[in-house]
Amino acid sequence: MAVRKLDTGKWICECYPAGRGGRRVRKQFTTKGEALAFERHTMEEATNKPWLGEAADRRRLSEVVTLWYNLHGKSLTAGERVYNKLKLVVAALQDPLATDFTAKQFAHYRDKRLSGEIYFNEKWKNGADPVTINLEQSYLSSVFSELSRLGEWTQPNPLETMRKFTTAEKEMAWLTHEQITELLAACNRLGEDLTLIVKVCLSTGARWREAENLGRSQISKHKITFVRTKGKKNRSIPISKELHDELTARKTDKLFKECYFQFMGAIDSTSIKLPRGQLTHVLRHTFAAHFMMSGGNILALQKILGHHDIKMTMRYAHLAPDHLDTALRFNPLSTMHSNITKDKMN
Template sequence: MVRNPLIVSKKFTGVYHKVLLDGDVSFCINYKENGKVKWVTIGKKSEGINEAFCHQQRIDIINKSKFGEQAPIIKNKAKKKSSLFDDMAKEYIDNQDLKPRTAYLYKNYLNYLSSFIGDKSLSEIDADEVKKIKATLKKNEKSNATINAHIAFIRAVFNYATKNEKHKGVSPCENVDLLSIDNNRERYLSVDEVKQLKQAVKSDAMLSLFIELSLSTGGRVETILSIAKKDINFIQRTITLTNHKAKRTYTGFISDSLLALLQKRCNAIKDPNELIIKLHSKSKDKPFQAMSIRIKNIMNELFNSGLSSRDAKNRVVIHTIRHTFASHLAINGTPIFTIMKLLDHSDIKHTLRYAKLAEDSGLTHIKGLF
């Protein structure tokens, strides 16, 4: 069988093509390296390859051969063609319908990742790069959940870029293993520690009200921050709470320690739609992160001295308040299904972890059994 001959490009030096038996066109280039002619097949017309592309590839290879790397002008052009991670991550965040908390976390992830891969094009980032980030986070004693979240964010950015045809190829996270996570935080505040916490925030009216609302309802941060005056019913001593995670409302109750503080705040509000927790003007646009940072600093000072940042079981965090609410309900003998209802859990399995805290919950029944 006679092979189809190579046809020399009339426009570009060192660029050739030949017509294949199926009618497609195959392109290749040649160049000299150390006095020897080298040939490289670039691709087919059906794959989007043309003479101009081959010409550019040839220039890139020659420059790399001469200078040991791509010439600056070529490198810059390549980066412009392939989006930088920083730019793509910002575009991804801007185009998602994110809850305030998620948006805050994503921006934190991006701020951290920028120092590693922010100015790199997506095509330059590989699995080794992600593994370096993972190792550095671990060295800095970040929790397994935090490390996994950073990797998941990188994956999400690449998936977004691929979906929108701004990146070709697999995600660099494909061959990076996630770390195992133990979500069962065992730490909750004792009665004395609750008193310590209340004392620490006593001078700040809004912070004090936030803590009392959290201890009285067990609501998550977003839930507490979204309570408006219209959600309060002093006659029935109830609060309509929003589960932003499940996108539904449920009922919480006003404890004795919360009552006076809440009445004072509601008396100062005229608009029924106004939020109960009102932060200072500097932080009003970012209530979740502002409150999280303030509470975190207080928790660290009061309870986390000497503990590793990776010690998830023993460190006190803002979610510990919700855990404290449920734990003391169980200790006081509250039925597990009532705790489930007060926490607005969808599955009893999530609530059963508190059952072990009611150590003598069966004692009354056993005493007079026979």
């Protein structure tokens, strides 16, 4: 679309209200101001004239991502981190028009991520792992899905039907009773704050930050209420009288100082070996594992841990004492021997 001066001295407005593929509107005027005013009026009126068709969506992928962040991402706990990651992904994709973005483009992008041709920090210089790339796909797909729900995106989600890489389930470490005893002894040597944070995590399944940031107002009679949680919902978990008394004996409003690196030192001083990336989270896994092994209910565990999706909690289902016990009783060898015994008895 453009306003330009003709050799005759007049000004012409030439615009495409429905985009380059739509109907062209041309009109001559005596002055440039008239031509510009006509251009603005024509473009504004296009949305109210269905015979001109809908204006083409010329937003770049970066604009769509920014819109998602402004309308939704800001409200998420990890929204800013996800937004910053998405900006890197969009730049690597060369910021295409959002309507032109396809699963094919993302497939070629992730191939380059796997090979290390595209990397965002030295950690992935030799290639990102499939789990990381699956996360990037989830983030980008969620942008289109959420904007669609908000009425800000009317086209199909370009990544909706794209399958993610199949990945092996990560090892989930948890501590035995003997290891818990060893760990608490190591924590005692490093300070009372550290010991109590570990006890809170083991007693409630709390995330490290939820326990470390506890305030006096969150402790009531034999109960802790966790606030500002990852799932955005408060949850209250019962605790023993002994732990309650230890917590209420503390005199400051914020119960603990930061102890993350102390915990790292405590683990290093024991015989406990943990998988990569499962330092403090092993306490949460330990709570859930012992809960299920002692006969706890999976739905109750979901509420205690604050999982929004039951699929997250189902990772612990196999630890239940009766989990798949029918495999032992109903496998063909067992049933064969059972039938032979019945025949002999008859």
